[in-house]
Amino acid sequence: xxxxxxxxPLNKTKLDEFAACFKxxxxxxxxxxxxxxxxNDNKSVGILMSGTAHLVTTTFDGTRTIIDYFEQGDVFxxxxxxxxxIDPYLVVAKKSCTVWLVDYEKVISCCEKCCEKHIGxxxxxxxxxxxxxxxxxxxxGKRSIRAKLLSYFYHVSKARESRTFTLPLSLSDLADYISxxxxxxxxxxxxxxxxxxIVSHASKVTIxxxxxx
Amino acid sequence: xxxxxxxxPLNKTKLDEFAACFKxxxxxxxxxxxxxxxxNDNKSVGILMSGTAHLVTTTFDGTRTIIDYFEQGDVFxxxxxxxxxIDPYLVVAKKSCTVWLVDYEKVISCCEKCCEKHIGxxxxxxxxxxxxxxxxxxxxGKRSIRAKLLSYFYHVSKARESRTFTLPLSLSDLADYISxxxxxxxxxxxxxxxxxxIVSHASKVTIxxxxxx
DNA sequence: ATAGTTTTGTTGCATTTGCAACAGACTTTT
DNA sequence: AAAAGTCTGTTGCAAATGCAACAAAACTAT
Numbered sequence: 001x002x003x004x005x006x007x008x009p010l011n012k013t014k015l016d017e018f019a020a021c022f023k024x025x026x027x028x029x030x031x032x033x034x035x036x037x038x039x040n041d042n043k044s045v046g047i048l049m050s051g052t053a054h055l056v057t058t059t060f061d062g063t064r065t066i067i068d069y070f071e072q073g074d075v076f077x078x079x080x081x082x083x084x085x086i087d088p089y090l091v092v093a094k095k096s097c098t099v100w101l102v103d104y105e106k107v108i109s110c111c112e113k114c115c116e117k118h119i120g121x122x123x124x125x126x127x128x129x130x131x132x133x134x135x136x137x138x139x140x141g142k143r144s145i146r147a148k149l150l151s152y153f154y155h156v157s158k159a160r161e162s163r164t165f166t167l168p169l170s171l172s173d174l175a176d177y178i179s180x181x182x183x184x185x186x187x188x189x190x191x192x193x194x195x196x197x198i199v200s201h202a203s204k205v206t207i208x209x210x211x212x213x
Numbered sequence: 214x215x216x217x218x219x220x221x222p223l224n225k226t227k228l229d230e231f232a233a234c235f236k237x238x239x240x241x242x243x244x245x246x247x248x249x250x251x252x253n254d255n256k257s258v259g260i261l262m263s264g265t266a267h268l269v270t271t272t273f274d275g276t277r278t279i280i281d282y283f284e285q286g287d288v289f290x291x292x293x294x295x296x297x298x299i300d301p302y303l304v305v306a307k308k309s310c311t312v313w314l315v316d317y318e319k320v321i322s323c324c325e326k327c328c329e330k331h332i333g334x335x336x337x338x339x340x341x342x343x344x345x346x347x348x349x350x351x352x353x354g355k356r357s358i359r360a361k362l363l364s365y366f367y368h369v370s371k372a373r374e375s376r377t378f379t380l381p382l383s384l385s386d387l388a389d390y391i392s393x394x395x396x397x398x399x400x401x402x403x404x405x406x407x408x409x410x411i412v413s414h415a416s417k418v419t420i421x422x423x424x425x426x
Numbered sequence: 427a428t429a430g431t432t433t434t435g436t437t438g439c440a441t442t443t444g445c446a447a448c449a450g451a452c453t454t455t456t
Numbered sequence: 457a458a459a460a461g462t463c464t465g466t467t468g469c470a471a472a473t474g475c476a477a478c479a480a481a482a483c484t485a486t
Contacts, residue, residue, distance in 0.1 A: 067350060130343075133342075136346075136350050137353065140392070141270075141392045143276060143393070179356060
């Protein structure tokens with residue numbers, strides 16, 4: 001018996017190990033460029049090697065929602081973001097990116113020995129996908145902007161293991177991620193500062209005290 | 214090479230096949246009973262054989278959010294709902310349930326031959342998790358109650374392959390799932406009926422015309 | 427250095443949403 | 457058959473949110 005999904009994150013060292021096995025194609029993208037369109041035909045898996053990218057969907061009326069954001073080591077691809085084929089799901093470069101592209105079948109297949117490299121990558125993908133979606137649901141599920149912000153801040157704080165942290169998203173993008181009006185969010189941020197719950201300047205935040213709601 | 218994740222759903226016939234391999238423990242629960250607490254220590258995987266159950270989280274202030282709902286064949290367990298250890302995540306019986314319980318390690322391990330039974334179950338679990346989370350994010354991400362409802366209805370309609378369908382949740386529960394006030398949701402439902410966008414009585418819905426927003 | 431672009435920050439106002447509370451319909455249990 | 461519980465449906469009112477619009481700051485590219 002060999003455990004398929006040990007709880008190990010995907011780091012750069014590991015990625016280097018995988019390279020030999022997967023023979024990825026490396027490509028570069030500059031800000032605003034579409035890295036991948038997550039439609040059902042797409043068979044690629046992307047691994048972000050540098051830069052940042054967003055998974056974005058835009059409804060006909062122009063409302064933009066950031067579904068996910070990717071940094072070094074993050075994996076994305078249709079299979080891990082099953083889209084519904086209504087609105088387009090795009091992975092767009094936020095800052096200049098280099099990306100490894102691998103064939104989906106290649107990654108997701110089990111070679112004769114169930115080699116650990118495959119297993120590790122699959123594990124990381126699944127884990128990443130699950131955690132991210134879960135976090136997003138938890139944040140979006142809060143009933144007020146205030147609660148959404150605090151929930152998100154709490155998670156980032158926990159991930160960074162510090163009460164002071166820089167958000168992985170700009171405030172504009174954060175509004176799209178938590179799916180609220182930006183100005184309303186700014187107003188709420190101001191309140192949180194006034195009430196000394198947090199101190200924040202742009203995307204640098206310090207949580208001063210834990211509050212309920 | 215053997216493909217790990219073919220896009221095949223988990224049905225009753227398949228489950229029967231798995232039984233011999235997994236030797237699940239069968240248990241029954243009546244309405245309101247806690248089937249599973251999804252904390253980090255929990256090593257079980259549950260498969261709902263009959264009845265319905267909800268994955269629920271309740272914040273300190275009593276706000277209840279339905280994270281997911283399960284019907285026959287659905288799989289749940291900590292690994293597929295990575296909880297954050299802030300709020301408790303509970304799987305609660307909504308209607309009398311019978312559940313198969315299997316050890317997580319057993320399910321998630323790769324036996325010598327990477328047997329197809331394991332592979333199929335893993336596939337189903339991952340797929341279920343991914344799709345459900347994705348749907349939920351998509352619905353919660355809409356900015357208004359109206360848009361949330363229409364988005365959700367659209368998805369159910371698509372899944373049922375019919376413009377007339379019965380929701381898998383009661384209206385009260387639907388409000389908790391889309392994370393809005395129930396009375397406000399009822400008000401919006403009434404509007405949608407008045408505007409002849411839908412016809413609905415309780416959880417029976419017919420979509421009359423496609424609308425933007 | 428400068429022009430262009432993006433991001434942050436702010437406000438007034440209209441609209442939407444949530445809250446509280448209640449009544450009737452429907453289910454389940456005793 | 458009655459009682460208890462849940463679910464649906466409704467409303468007035470207060471509060472939160474979204475929209476529109478603008479100014480200043482910060483960042484990028486030439």
